[in-house]
Amino acid sequence: MSASQSAVRSRAEAVQVSRTFDWMILFTLFFAVLGGYHIHYMLTGGDWDFWSDWKDRRLWVTVAPIVSITFPAAVQSCLWWRYRLPFGAVVSVLALLLGEWINRYLNFWGWTYFPVNFCFPSNLIPGAIILDVVLMLSGSMTLTAIVGGLAYGLIFYPGNWPIIAPLHVPVEYNGMMMTLADLQGYHYVRTGTPEYIRMVEKGTLRTFGKDVAPVSAFFSGFVCIIIYFLWHFFGKWFSKTDFIEGDI
């Protein structure tokens, strides 16, 4: 077969090959993102995502969206400019959550027997859907960063509250008050995670009384805007085709 000849013999065959190619790319993309995003998120979000007694109203709300908007921004950038496909954020978060759940179930529970209600991952899907829809409607990375990024930070806490609220019910234990999540952290011994490395409720955000979660969420949203900008450039850089000869 010479270079000028087609690899397919009919339009139907071309469509079939194209679809096969779609599934192959999607499969590869899903698991490549799963691996990279998972490692990134474990290294940067780590304990805040691992343990219920780290999921507080200040730092978890701030840190988790900031470090998790990275891959969605990069994948969105690639899929949008190359293919006008607005599912980069959702596919990234679905991949991450699949990896997280496999890890939590097989490793945290299956190997070391931490109850799943103590080590479940954070829910990132509401923010990812908003991010994808904003990109699709605006067609602008700038607007997605500003509106989508802010929304991604803002919706994180309310999107997770139905999951963590039951664990914030107070309990009296041997003369001290704590939440059920605190009690989980105390009961289920983590030899390598002493109490003092738990970064919760730290900071000087004291002038807002008990309503610090919205303030933290706004701050997180602002930083998400910057991180989105930065990581969408990574996505652009990764989707370059400089290594292929000819115009693509």
Add this chain to the structure above:
Amino acid sequence: MKIIKNRVAKLSFVALLTTLSAAMLHAPTASAHGEKSQAAFMRMRTIHWFDLNWSKDEVAVNETMTISGKFHVFAGWPETVDKPEVSFLNIGIPGPVFIRAGSWIGGQLVPRSVSLELGETYEFKVLLKARRPGDWHIHTMMNVEGGGPIIGPGKWVTITGSMGDFVNNITTLTGETINLETYGLDNIYFWHAFWYALGLAWLAFWIRRPLFVPRHIAITSGKADSLISGTDKKIGIGFAVGTIAIVATSMGMTAEKYPVTTPLQAGLMRGIQSLEMPETTVSVKVEDATYRVPGRAMQMTLTITNDGDAPVRLGEFMTASVRFLDSDVAEDETGYPDDLLAEEGLTVSDNSPLAPGETRTVEVTASDAAWEVYRLADLIYDPDSRFAGLLFFYNEEGDRQMVQVDAPLIPSFI
């Protein structure tokens, strides 16, 4: 081609057999906690655990046991380790095989980090409830911020029964009794499954149509605007509005269902009560100390002065949780771990009762294989070549005095 296929098939079969064989081989459980790997000076010059008691050697699932005793925070705390101003009384176990039902220092519950004072001795107790069957090595442990985990002695405890029977019932301040082991699991699974399904629906909406090749061709031929239709936008708006509505509704429902919630509790606990130790009437001066590498023995020349009103004898030298006893003076009656106990490991050149007002210089030798087994001999490689430990003197009534020693150590290689 056929030859290659056959070879690949053969190699795959061999690989499969190897994997299966490897999986069938016995893989022993890793039960140690790295206590022997911790630098010798960390174990000798930081926290000294003594008078330890493991209340049981065997417990059934749901039963409780305690580890109690005392720990002395060494006054000669090494410069290279942060002081124990933020510390946490932990327990060295392989994962949550027990739950920590309670832990106390000086009678105060310590679910949080505490501030400890150098030179003080504290009483502690940890209450454990058995959860997972097996044989487990249970260590005392103190985590020190900037210093890391300082592990104490460990003892084997057997848990019998079935983990499926384990319950962890707690009554909340709202009056509800729950099993913390499984509490809220259905809720967690439900919301994660729900949102995952919604994410998949968004993905499915896009991937049901041709994706990469035709869309790329359309973009390069200037038809990018045709790729997102009006229907796509309407569906997208539906997803976004639906997402916001679901989040808002679920927040409202949750607030209704759990009207009383509190933030996570955190903070450092200061003012922990230390133990009033009996006044020490014996003073000890270390004239010299050598560690003889071939003999696995430490020799000290001590000048001991008894300022009390009763004769005393040296009964024990304890360092890094290893106890060297002079069996004529002291015996262990607590069931201390065998590997950390040298029942006849202490020799004193003249251990006759030291009369009140008397001063005597003696040669003291602490020898046992534990020096090697517990890698304490490695202290000759430490950056600050010193040894430290506790000496226990006994009078005829069996009353005990504790004296701390801390001095330079010279290794002897011949």
